[in-house]
Amino acid sequence: MPASISPDSGAPVALTEFDVIERFFKRPHQTSEFVSLGVGDDCALLTPRPGEQWAVSTDTMTEGVHFFPDVDPSALGHKVLAVNLSDLAACGATPRCFFLALALPAIDQTWLEHFSRGLNALSDLHGCVLAGGDTTRSVAGVFITIIVIGTVPAGQALLRSGARLGHDIWVSGELGDAALALAFRRRQCELSSADAQKVLKRLDTPSPRVALGERLRGIATSTIDVSDGLLGDLEHVLQASGIGALVEWGKIPLSTVLQLQPTELQQQCALAGGDDYELLFTAPVVQRAHVTSAAAAAQVAVTRIGRVTAAGLAVVDAAGGPVETGIRGFDHFPPLGNRTVCIPSHVLPMNDAQTIEALAVRLGAALSAQHLTMATAESCTAGGVGYAVTLVPGSSAWYDRGFITYSNESKMQMLGVSAAYLRDFGAVSEPVARAMALGAMSHGAQVSLAVTGIAGPDGGSAGQPVGTVCFAWAIRRDVAAAPWVKAQTQHFAGNRAAVRTQSIVVGLATLAALLEKREDI
Secondary structure: OOOOOOOOOOOOOOOOHHHHHHHHHOOOOOOOOOEEEOEOEOOOEEOOOOOEEEEEEEEEEEEOOOEOOOOOHHHHHHHHHHHHHHHHHHHOOEEEEEEEEEEEOOOOHHHHHHHHHHHHHHHHHHOOEEEEEEEEEOOOOOEEEEEEEEEEEOOOOOOOOOOOOOOEEEEEOOOOHHHHHHHHHOOOOOOOHHHHHHHHHHHHOOOOOHHHHHHOOOOOOEEEEEOOOHHHHHHHHHHHHOOEEEEEHHHOOOOHHHHOOOHHHHHHHHHHOOOOOEEEEEEOHHHHHHHHHHHHHHOOOEEEEEEEEOOOEEEEOOOOOEOOOOOOOOOOOOOOOOOOOOOOOOOOOOOOHHHHHHHHHHHHHHHHHOOOOEEEEEOOOOOHHHHHHHOOOOHHHOEEEEEEOOOHHHHHHHHOOOHHHHHHHOOOOHHHHHHHHHHHHHHOOOEEEEEEEOOOOOOOOOOOOOOEEEEEEEEOOOOOOOOEEEEEEEEOOOOHHHHHHHHHHHHHHHHHHHHHOHHHO
C-alpha cells in the first residue's frame, strides 16, 4: 500500500488529529521510571536519575527521499525508530523515550494501524516509551521526525573522537545486505526467493545494536553506527580523532548471500551501501578479549577489520595491495565535481546535478533490463528530463523521443490533449498530465513521463501557487492492453530553477521505482 495517503484509500476518513493520537499512539503504559508524564498533555515530564547524562538524537525520514511511496507501513514504523535507536547504541546509551512528529497528506486508518504496530513493537522491545510529539497535515508526501532520548552514566558516553594510533577497528554483524536488497529491488542482481527475503529483512527492519553499545562503554575508544556506508562513516571517526585507518577487505564480514555476488557489487554494497546500522568502533589491542566478551553477552558477532594509522584511509587486499573501489559513503548534499559518488536509491537529494545524473542512469538500467523504451512530455521542466536521460551513454537504445509543450496549442497538436481537458481542468492538472503521458507514448514507446506545472516566478493562483507540478507516468507492457497510468500533484518551494530541479528528480525517481517494483503495477 502506498505511503502517499489519499482520502479514498482504506476506510472513509472520519478521525480527527486527536482521534489519531488516542487510537494509534496512546498506549496503556505511557510512563516509566524516566517518563513521569507522557502522551496527552501539553508537555512530557521526564525525571532523570542523578549521575546520568542524556543522549539525544533526531532523524527525519521523507517520502521520496528515504523511502519509496509504496513502502510497507509496518516496516516503516519499525525503521524510523530503529535508525534513531542505532544512534543511541553508538553512544553507548540506554533508550528511555522518544517523540514522534508525523505529517500526513490525509488520515488513512489502515496505514496508521500498520505503521503504529511496527513502531510500537520495537518501542516495547527496547523499553523506549513514546512520550509525546505532533501530528499535522502535509501538502506533499509523508514526513516523519523522531527525537529519541537515552541515558548514559556521566562521562562514559561513546564518542567518535577517541581513536588512537594502533587501535583495532571492529565492526558488528555483517555489512552490505541492505544495499544488496536495494540492488535486488532495482533488478541489478538476481537472488533466490529465500536469499531475497534475508537481505530485504536487513533493509526494511534493521536491528539496532543497543545491547552491544551499552557493553562497549569503557572498552571502545570511538564508535559510530554504519548508516551511510562503512567508508563514509569511518571517515567521520578519522576526522573527529585526527588519525587514519587501514581496512582489510578480506576481513570485512559479508553474508553468504552477498559472497555469491560479483566482487564489484560486494565492494559497492559493503563499503558504501549504507543502511546497515551496525556498530563500527575502535579499541586498544589489549581490549580484544573484553570486546569479544561484550559481543558474546550482547549476542552479536564482531569482527576486527583493520587498524588505526597516522593518516589517510586505505583499503587493502590479502597481499597488502590497494583495493581501488572508486566509491565513498553517501552525502545528502555532495559537492559538484567529477568524483564518483555512491548514491543509494532510497536517498534522493533534490538539489544536485549528480543526483539527476545518477537517477537517469538508474532509470536507464531498469528500462534496458526490461527491454522497454520511453518518451517524455514536459512543460515546466523545459526539457530537463529529456536532457538528463540523453546524457546517459547508450540512452538511444531506450529513449525514444521527447516533447516540450509550453502552450495549450502545442499540447493539443503534438500530444493530442483535448481542448475540453484543457478548458475544464486547466493545463496544470492531473487529467492533462495523464493525457500528455498517453500522447507521448502513442508513437510506440512502452513507458512515458509527463510533467506540467507552474515554475514561476509569474503565474499561479491561490489554488495553484507557483511550485505546483502535476506528474503522470504511463507503462504499457502488452500492446493489446490499456496502459497503466499513475498521476500525482506535488508542491515545491524555491525559484524557477529549484522547482525545475525538484520536478526532474521526482519524475525520474518515481518512474525508476515503478519499473523496479513492476510486480506492484
